[in-house]
Amino acid sequence: MNKLQRLLQSKILILTICAAGIGGTFQYGYNISIINAPTSYIQTFMNKTWLERTGVPLESNVILLLWSFTVSAYPLGGLTGAVVAGPMAIVLGRKMSLLLNNVFVIIAAILSGFSRMAKSFEMIMLSRFFTGMNAGVSMNIQPMYLAESAPKKLRGAVALTSASFTALGLVLGQVVGLRELLGGEESWPFLLASNVVPALIQLTALPWFPESPRYLLIDRGDKESCISALQKLRGNSDLSAELEEMLAEQAAVKGQRAKNPWELFQNPALRWQLMSIVVLSSAMQLCGNDSNMIIDYAGRRPLLLGGYIFMAGWAIVFMVALSQQTQISWMPYLSMACIFAYILSFGIGPAGVTGVLPTEVFDQMSRPAAYMICGSLLWFNLFLVGTAFPFIVKSLAHFCYVPFLVVCICTALYVGFFLPETKGKSFLEISEEFKRRNFKAQTHGVFYKGPEEIKSTML
Numbered sequence: 477m478n479k480l481q482r483l484l485q486s487k488i489l490i491l492t493i494c495a496a497g498i499g500g501t502f503q504y505g506y507n508i509s510i511i512n513a514p515t516s517y518i519q520t521f522m523n524k525t526w527l528e529r530t531g532v533p534l535e536s537n538v539i540l541l542l543w544s545f546t547v548s549a550y551p552l553g554g555l556t557g558a559v560v561a562g563p564m565a566i567v568l569g570r571k572m573s574l575l576l577n578n579v580f581v582i583i584a585a586i587l588s589g590f591s592r593m594a595k596s597f598e599m600i601m602l603s604r605f606f607t608g609m610n611a612g613v614s615m616n617i618q619p620m621y622l623a624e625s626a627p628k629k630l631r632g633a634v635a636l637t638s639a640s641f642t643a644l645g646l647v648l649g650q651v652v653g654l655r656e657l658l659g660g661e662e663s664w665p666f667l668l669a670s671n672v673v674p675a676l677i678q679l680t681a682l683p684w685f686p687e688s689p690r691y692l693l694i695d696r697g698d699k700e701s702c703i704s705a706l707q708k709l710r711g712n713s714d715l716s717a718e719l720e721e722m723l724a725e726q727a728a729v730k731g732q733r734a735k736n737p738w739e740l741f742q743n744p745a746l747r748w749q750l751m752s753i754v755v756l757s758s759a760m761q762l763c764g765n766d767s768n769m770i771i772d773y774a775g776r777r778p779l780l781l782g783g784y785i786f787m788a789g790w791a792i793v794f795m796v797a798l799s800q801q802t803q804i805s806w807m808p809y810l811s812m813a814c815i816f817a818y819i820l821s822f823g824i825g826p827a828g829v830t831g832v833l834p835t836e837v838f839d840q841m842s843r844p845a846a847y848m849i850c851g852s853l854l855w856f857n858l859f860l861v862g863t864a865f866p867f868i869v870k871s872l873a874h875f876c877y878v879p880f881l882v883v884c885i886c887t888a889l890y891v892g893f894f895l896p897e898t899k900g901k902s903f904l905e906i907s908e909e910f911k912r913r914n915f916k917a918q919t920h921g922v923f924y925k926g927p928e929e930i931k932s933t934m935l
């Protein structure tokens with residue numbers, strides 16, 4: 477309860493979270509969800525439009541193909557968004573990027589809102605691409621913005637709110653997509669364009685809140701703005717310790733500029749950090765997500781480890797249940813329970829932690845590039861799983877969970893053996909810990925020695 481109280485004390489921080497979330501990861505969930513309800517209406521629209529243009533109707537498999545283009549435009553846009561998010565976050569700052577990101581949604585809403593009037597289903601595809609771009613940008617920048625703005629003790633819980641907003645978006649999208657609201661035959665253009673509402677809310681709310689203090693100090697070198705942002709975010713608590721920590725981080729990265737993803741791959745000092753986020757964000761994209769305050773109590777490692785082990789366990793039970801489905805009458809209920817347990821294990825552990833991790837294991841200069849890599853993997857895998865899953869089901873039948881099971885087990889092994897705990901540590905402490913790991917293997921070899929390594933052998 478102590479944590480909750482502390483969070484409630486800093487009202488500005490909570491409002492910042494809401495303002496960032498409503499136009500950020502909320503949109504990701506909302507836009508995934510609203511496309512489901514009008515599927516058949518849009519397919520009919522495609523058929524009708526084609527008939528009017530050419531005089532012949534579309535065959536049903538061509539309609540399906542067009543529809544799958546429309547659906548996959550979203551993750552493709554997301555991938556694009558994830559790639560532009562890095563430079564945006566560095567050049568414009570975290571807050572300004574989030575604000576500007578709404579332009580994509582507004583373009584998307586105009587395109588989809590007028591698509592029926594213009595008799596063009598291509599506009600819907602393009603609109604889905606822009607919607608995806610918006611989600612790609614906010615999925616990367618929002619956790620970074622929030623985790624950088626939060627005090628160390630609350631970093632996990634605050635970054636986890638991103639996942640809650642996604643869940644909220646998913647639910648609200650389902651609700652708005654009900655036939656009684658905007659899910660009717662005639663109202664689908666309004667349903668698709670309704671994502672402009674959260675964008676407008678964010679455009680009016682977010683400008684009132686401060687930019688990430690870390691960005692102001694470390695990227696911009698603007699100490700005064702940093703202090704004033706920090707004061708707004710923390711209320712009247714004592715800032716000196718936190719400011720000192722930030723100044724230390726600023727001194728540590730002095731003279732460096734923000735890195736690009738390629739530089740991360742080349743830098744031996746970042747090898748394990750990179751490996752960790754690559755493994756974890758690849759493992760991420762298996763199912764939905766949820767959120768929990770547990771993260772700051774339990775530590776990151778137990779949540780990831782436990783989450784993936786449980787998921788592996790549930791996947792095994794699920795496969796057994798599926799294969800016995802026809803013989804034993806209560807087996808379908810067991811399979812259903814397994815799916816929920818699987819999603820729950822994912823939501824409590826891996827879903828949230830994976831979003832925070834890039835902020836924690838990379839320093840200020842590498843962070844945007846790290847999120848670019850994570851985000852690209854996330855969207856690429858979403859696309860991959862979405863495309864491949866029907867085929868996996870077709871060829872493996874009851875055993876369609878085997879590939880996911882393998883992923884869960886491998887990820888649990890990776891976390892168990894290689895990932896250090898990052899809970900409650902300052903960014904500098906975390907980077908020291910990784911430094912030891914990155915250069916441990918080389919002390920006995922003839923490989924490259926980092927300057928830190930040489931220094932520590934001299935001491």
Ligand SMILES: *[C@@H]1O[C@H](CO)[C@@H](O)[C@H](O)[C@H]1NC(C)=O
Nearest residue numbers: 523524527533534535536539
């Ligand atoms: C497309 O429209 C034509 C003409 O209205 C109709 O006969 C056909 O069933 C439609 N195709 C599909 C797949 O809905």
